[in-house]
Amino acid sequence: MASSNQVPTDRQRRRHLQSREEILDAALDVMDDAGVAALNLTEVARRVGLRQPSLYQYFDSKTAVYDGLFERGMRGHLAVLRDAAAGVAPGLATLRAMMIATVRYSVEHPVLSHLLFTRSVPGFNPSEQAYRPSLEVVALTRAALSTAVARGELCASADSEQGLGLLIALTGGVASQQLVNDPGTGFDQGRYVPLIEPALDMYALYFAPQGGVRELARRTAP
Amino acid sequence: MASSNQVPTDRQRRRHLQSREEILDAALDVMDDAGVAALNLTEVARRVGLRQPSLYQYFDSKTAVYDGLFERGMRGHLAVLRDAAAGVAPGLATLRAMMIATVRYSVEHPVLSHLLFTRSVPGFNPSEQAYRPSLEVVALTRAALSTAVARGELCASADSEQGLGLLIALTGGVASQQLVNDPGTGFDQGRYVPLIEPALDMYALYFAPQGGVRELARRTAP
């Protein structure tokens, strides 16, 4: 009895975390209906079957809810990238799989990608912990670029800030165009999703290895 | 005296329109400080030297203010594109100038580009009139693509929905990366702005005309 109401049991801890996740689910629903910047704790509480003040047992503030979603989104993105990379050969094939996975993740989680990849919520800045997974995402991408160069699939200049920046710009550009111009459509039906493959071809051509097309063009120039 | 308080004079009309523009200026300032979704009519009125209810002489609602800004942004974008196209040769050089102008416009007007190119304001949808200039933007871009093909600077497949989509994705991707990852930095200092040139090179290489590098690579393949 000494510690019965002092230290929570594992079971209590699990239930608490489970409730947090349910609240985050509801918050996602609300934002999906009303817009990312229109998160409303009263509506979240209603959907989860609680009164609004009860949410403060699970989150210290509205910003903390945003932060929880941000962390969930970043972890999710990292997870699908790892999955994508695990299923294919290293190097260029991995880059391709990662780009496709990122566009798919963005299209299938429009609210999260708005929160992750834009500055659409006025007061909100993610905590260091919530942001951390994205460092791993960048590290994975750099590693895949480096491997593609080592395997002779891309020229050395691809493994640079410029090469990384162009890849990210292409990926984000395709995903953003799909979300803005064809919202509500899934990955398989999206009108702009098919731009992924030519975008990747374009990238691979531009960073073709030495002896590739650019070198050929230079050598055969008049 | 018969019509003195019925039909406004030209001078009155001009002053009215001028006040509208001042209100839009103040609204831009507010959004620049607090975020695009945090537009606040009381603060706008304060900055323009009026009381909040007086704004309703110039705009029917808060949404109408957003719409006025949207139209201004679209007209501005169209104007810089026309300027950019007017100063260079037709075809590929025009495409290059238009892409640079678009990234510059986005970086120099971050609030407007957020409003124009994302869905960051929950309830807001632009009116047909406000949206109209963007149709002209697309028409200009298509024309430049078509001209570049006709001049033999790009292969025929560039003048397609795919060619247009890739160009827009590249442009928006670079601009978006600059705004998200390096906000507050100008066009000339932006760390991601220099991606424009390689992005254009990448595009031109991918859609190189027949007899260009891709054709060469095919012919000299083992």
Add this chain to the structure above:
DNA sequence: GTCTATAGGATGATAGAC
């Protein structure tokens, strides 16, 4: 942990005097 009650603000929009 959940509730009721409420503090404490902010905000969009309208009515009506001047």
Add this chain to the structure above:
DNA sequence: GTCTATCATCCTATAGAC
């Protein structure tokens, strides 16, 4: 056209009972 006054909400967050 501009103002004061005010309506009508809506929302985050806290206090304290159970």
